[in-house]
Amino acid sequence: MAEWTEEITHIAGTNLAIVKGGKGKPLLILHEELGHPGWMSYHQELAKDRTLIIPIQPGYGKSPRVEQIRNVHELGLFYSWVLNEMNLAPIDVIGFSIGGWTAAEMATANSKIFRKMMLVAPSGIKPADGEILDIFAVTIGTQLNATVHDATAAPEFRKLYGGERTPEQFESFEEARTESARIAWDPILNNPSLSYFLQGVKGLPTHIVWGREDATVPVSAADAYKAALKNTDVKLTIFDGCGHRPEIEKSAEFVKLVREFLA
Amino acid sequence: MHIMYFTERPYRDVPEDEVIKNRSFFGVPNRFYDAQVGARLYNEYLDEDVYAEEVGFDAIMLNEHHGNPFCMGAVMNVEAAILARITKKVRIVLLGNPLPVVKNPVRLAEELAEIDLISKGRLVPGWVRGAGSEQIFNQANPAYNREYFNEAHDLVLACWTKPGPFRWEGKHFNFRYVNPWALPYQKPRPPIWIPGVISAETVVWCAKHRYPYIGLGTALQSTVELWNLYGQTAADEGYMAGTENFGYLQQIHVAETEEEAQKQGRAAMFGGGAANFSRPEHTLPPGYNSKEATRRLAKQATDYGFLGITSEKLKESQSGDVRHIGIPKQNGDTREKLRKGEISVEEAKKKIYANYQKAQDGLQIIIGTPKTVIPKLKLIMEVLRPGVFGLFQAQGPLTTQQRLTSIRLMGQEVLPAMREIAKGLGIVDPFEREPGSRPYTSGTQYDSLVDLEALKRAPKRDESVRV
């Protein structure tokens, strides 16, 4: 039996590809701006006792673009609609990078949509120190490089991106960057109102995870998120020697953290 | 034939090493801009335009680029406004305002109308999607580039032709009270020309709108393909395309003697030329190219050095540290080597200038006396038969006098020869014959837009050489 499947469902007015795998309570995963990376070791681990539900964001892969999603907040509204249609709410969620930002937006609209929320290095709030990397004005190589602290120490990263670039890979990167540019070009990868509305989130245990050496979204943004989520129970974990992708740079620790948090 | 004088109005004083170190013109920090130099250069370029009119050019062409010493025309409409008043006969051809970056198309409509009025109907507005660097500089979302372009185009035309007040509620622009009190002199609207490099979509769009398409110094083979595509689209639209539907821009420098010309002409290689216009990440921001264009670009081995959009650049745009990231197929590029510190600025410079002869051989630049440049122009004219021809003054640190001499020699000797050749080839321009005015009955033969025999005689461009 395959570890995971990808199915296309007609839902929320569009055809949405959803990757699904594992067994147990559903766990929503919102992938980052370069797209769903494939079935990584952390997926494999978590799938042992959770059913992972990974929607492929409209505009990526087999999910066609939804023009009415004009910004990340509306992406959140879209996912909320999907969850409600599938009767999955309230659900646990892990959001990575722009996926984390999206989860935060969903929580501001209706925090009851989630039982527990983990945000892994989310963009969406401007950090007090440093700038969010403008991923749209750098090469893909620079963007990829900036997602990890030490590529040699992250074997899964090399597995993904080492070797010759195929035309297909190039195209899928371009597609991913196009869609994220479309919805997050201006303001530059943030929503100035998000921290205000996050104050309205109550009763939603949240865990913020970051790598201290994050070169994509500076770690000081973690404090901004924590401060904004002042009215709910929020924890913050920062990994040392880690960049923007703790889930592949510190896979084992990350999985442990998730299991503890979602227990 | 309608012959235009064009210069990018380069900021010629930029230190070449800074350009090479930066691996492109775009993004060289503006602390190298000296306003005194800028003031002098702007005025000298205007003097050139006035002089070009005197010596017989039919038009002055301008273009727009932002944040780039390659071209000082960040707001070319400033220069266009001045030309409207200080020239008397020449057309003022803008190739082109980058519509997606302007943000207020109604203001643009007013602005261009004013210029057309002041010039008493000599404006030829042209529009472009804008290079990638313009999107980044102006904060224009590249994913919506084509949509912005199309909607802004429609809105400007509506401002000019639909009586106000009216409301415009589009996808990207809303205006609740459109009633401009500046409308163009030319009715129903000024003629519109569209310049382009490699985009088939643009060519098709032009043909559908019956706008002349101006090829910006693209390789002859590819240009021929694009023009045939235009011709086919025209036929589908029910009209016959002809020389009046096309224009071509050619970089050129003319001097009194061949020796002087060859010496001065090296300036055209300055900083790596148009191939170093902007770095890959600024040339092709995400969403700028459609999927098909991206695919085609990746596959094509042809060289479109203008604005530096090449298959290499495409691959470069993926590049990063080889150790971590997928190894780009093309390793030998000078800029990649520079970026990785494998060669010095001096070595990079040598490589650039080493291509000088090849750039001439491939007709990217034409350098010589009137006697030696005319046959080369003749060949291009035979192959492409463009109704509009732009002579693009060489970039780089030529002196003012050298530039003026080139203009004089072009006006006095090259232009008359070109007009003769054009007559012989039966070339008519868009003012002699309205583009799109000749109906096409399907099944019948339509005009051959290009001369494939002449193309065989034309030199092939060396793909590794870019100017």
Next chain:
Amino acid sequence: MILMYFTERPYRDVPEDEVIKNRGFFGVPNRFFDREVGARLYNEYLDEMVYAEDEGFDAIMLNEHHGTPFCMGAVMNVEASILARITKRARIVLLGNPLPTFKNPLRIAEELATIDCISHGRLVPGWVRGAGSEQIFNQANPAYNRERFEEAHDLILAAWTRPGPFRWEGKHFNYRYVNPWVTPFQKPHPPIMIPGVLSPETVVWCAQHRYPYLGLGTALSATAELWNIYGDTAAKEGYVAGSENFGYLQHVFVAETEEKAQELGKAHLFGGGQGAFSRPEHTLPPGYNSKEATKRLARTMTAGSGGFLGVSAEQLGRSKSNDDQPANLQAVADSTRRRLARGEATIDEAKVAIYKSYQKAQDGLQIITGTPKTVIPKLRRILEVLRPGTFGVFQSQGPVSFEDRMTSIRLLGQEVLPAVREIGKELGIQDPFERQPGSRPYTTGTQRDQLVSLDALRANA
């Protein structure tokens, strides 16, 4: 003193009945725009400006209005560009680009820098919030008017003075790569001048920025009041304000004979003049004015003319006028318009009402028309009251021939300007190029310059 020539560059051929029927210049349908007339007029206005420079004006002032035959300077930077090249000495004073209407203020920074370079440093950029009609025409949210003004202002200055590339992430504007390859000729940046009508917030803002403030033909007493506010703010900021911090725009039309001047001067009331600039709904869109400004507007507008741009107490719904002051022309204009709107008056009756106020307009100094001999004393009075370092002469609106307009420029240049300069000298007036605005430190407790002469104001009331 800096003496400026100004014209709105009106589309003089617009049929007056259409303006009156429309109850405002803004919004007269553009089918009345004729290209031959437009082309001729733009070029004639440029001829006037070159001529004004020849005849001794120190500066040419331009302004910007959209969608109205009242002013053809929809994109005044087009004319400014041309002046940069075809004039030699005159400063090019833009009063002003309406910043909130710009969706791409970085482009304006590049544009103005280009103009300053081409003119070898003769640009004086000025900025305004823009009339209500500009917001509507340009789809600029009036509720954010002041914020957009301030942020665009800050962004333009940054683009001019801060080395690039840098990122700008503001509330209303974001730019990821600011690195303009044209920066102004004048360093650190061109001198900025801000025109205004009635807004105390604008005056305070100017004083805080040490920008000269130019009153656009506002009633003398209201203007004096605003200038004292400026002076108070300046003191708080630690500097002494003086004549170099102020300017004033005044309609002046000159002819060879008094008879001709009286006949032609009437043209300034054409279509209802400034009072008919735009209808109320276009003048004050929602959110445009702060609460305090609205209150003050209501008070000051009853003090006389204030017809500039047609912002009046009437338009705020107040029906009472202050009997101490000269007749409220705006009230006349507004009541005529309301009657027109209700069909209680015909166009001809409205026209009669408009032109009936001609003498009062002269008495109230909204219109100054005469021979050099008769206009100079009136200008003296204004100069004595307001002591402005910059003085703009506002050419007549309305159907005056090109020749008569040129004659006015000639007579102004040859006879009026020299006299005005003499008066300026006598009054000790300094302009912003003779004395840098904000350059004189103020020590608390010491005496400040007298900015206006209330004695002169009372003496001439």
